[in-house]
Amino acid sequence: MSGASGEAPVLALDIGGTKLAAGVVDAQGAVRSFLVVPSEAERGPDPTLDRLFELGRRAAEESGLSWAEIAAVGIGCGGPLDAERGVLLAPPHLPGWRDVPVGLLAEREFERPVTLENDATAAAAGEHRWGAGAGTRNMVYLTISTGVGGGAIIDGRLYRGAHGNGGELGHVTVDWRGRPCRGCGRDGCLEAYVSGTSIAERAQELGLDLATAEEVAHAAVAGEPMASRVWDETVEALACGLTSIVNLFEPELVVIGGGVSRSGEQLLGPVRELVRSSAMRPAGESVEIVVSPLGERVGVVGAAAIVYDRSELRAARENV
């Protein structure tokens, strides 16, 4: 579609399991407006999308731009989804949502071309275009929140995999006979150890009365021995999974986002040491591992980035 200018600002929407976000992002990556509400996705697609679109309208108003200046809409959501057709297939974080044609519904609502993308893939694009990865040729983005996902930039381009759902970075094995992984059903995935859900669960299994990964992190800092044990295992698992990812992709940079990344150097300090000493040379020696500078805005920034990505890709194809 030619309506999506490569330079005009984009309305970006992010459909998460716990929150909906909307913002207007311009071609320099500046976030002109940013709004978040609880998603209440259990109420089903129709009321939730109504609220998302309403949030989008408000984000457009608060951006200080006229509606006519906004050329396109980008939407990020957890997969599996069909990016080509703009359809959410059956995302596990949105129970009961099956085959929802979000792209079409948003096009009708906003009368703008709409791009739908896996949220972790989009976040990787956002970090590469305007975040920690700007200027890199090979980088990996890993998001650690209720689940673990990610995306890769390879030779300067977003890698989308044979089927467009990007790399499933949370589903690299750490321990082949380890904890069952809720996300995919097999045993011992990275996600089964380092997701926020798993960190809290493993603490509870050791008898701790802690509800979240953040509480486990604080208890570990305070010297609680069982919490420290859970935290150390989390560090070991993340370092192991990242080492495999670094060995396979040889990236210059790994960017870690998602709620669990807010623990910052408590997590990344020891992980960085372990990856550097364990990964193959020269990749292991030189890889940088940093916390996402985009933070909670990465979903919206990513959803905008993929609109610009697609637009450039189309332009490049038309020029061939």
Place this chain on the structure above:
Amino acid sequence: MSGASGEAPVLALDIGGTKLAAGVVDAQGAVRSFLVVPSEAERGPDPTLDRLFELGRRAAEESGLSWAEIAAVGIGCGGPLDAERGVLLAPPHLPGWRDVPVGLLAEREFERPVTLENDATAAAAGEHRWGAGAGTRNMVYLTISTGVGGGAIIDGRLYRGAHGNGGELGHVTVDWRGRPCRGCGRDGCLEAYVSGTSIAERAQELGLDLATAEEVAHAAVAGEPMASRVWDETVEALACGLTSIVNLFEPELVVIGGGVSRSGEQLLGPVRELVRSSAMRPAGESVEIVVSPLGERVGVVGAAAIVYDRSELRAARENV
């Protein structure tokens, strides 16, 4: 260098730990000649390279082409190596070889432009250009012999990683507290379970008097219980590692080469089932897993493929 025509036949050399191979390969992938000798690499770089170059001369003679028709030389060797400078750094399969400028030495010998590449990366290029992967956009090649290596084709292009040593596919974790990996020093890599070396070693640890992976495979078929146990663990480890690789790369196709792949369906039959049931959808459902059709010629075919790859890349850059 402009001397390397994109269409003329190539002299391809393969420096392995146990054998040296040479052949002439034309632009259609036809192997015009193919010669193999034991490498005897422990005698050091000078006598070994003399024998390799002599083998190359003979391969050229036996190809039925005149020397003038051969435009370039491709060399594959296990890493780490510096492909850009044509230098072998310190390949573990060639003990005592350090910083050997193979590219320069071969250029002097043959008076042709020389391309040096990691052998597993080159093999991936060969399988993509003329083997099982012809026509695919995303494929992975895994070679299982004394060690485990591989390469990936991503969006139709050979992936070389940030530092040009390609993906280290043997060094994805299977079991984070598992067997030490000789190749990289950390614990529980895929290579530590499925390499030919490891298969034989694990059988010996169980008291079996078997010297090679092939003997273990035969004993397992014959119903020897300890050999079957080793074989089953090998299947489980390979399926686990491949599932991680499939989840990360989402390839259409996985091609398995190297000596251990000669066990064919005894290995790949159960591995295929496990990967299909364990990997994320849709990648897991659709991925094909096949034995390399190029067999022992993959080293030479791969070394030729990278000459054509580089030549096309140069041509594409010059046309930009």
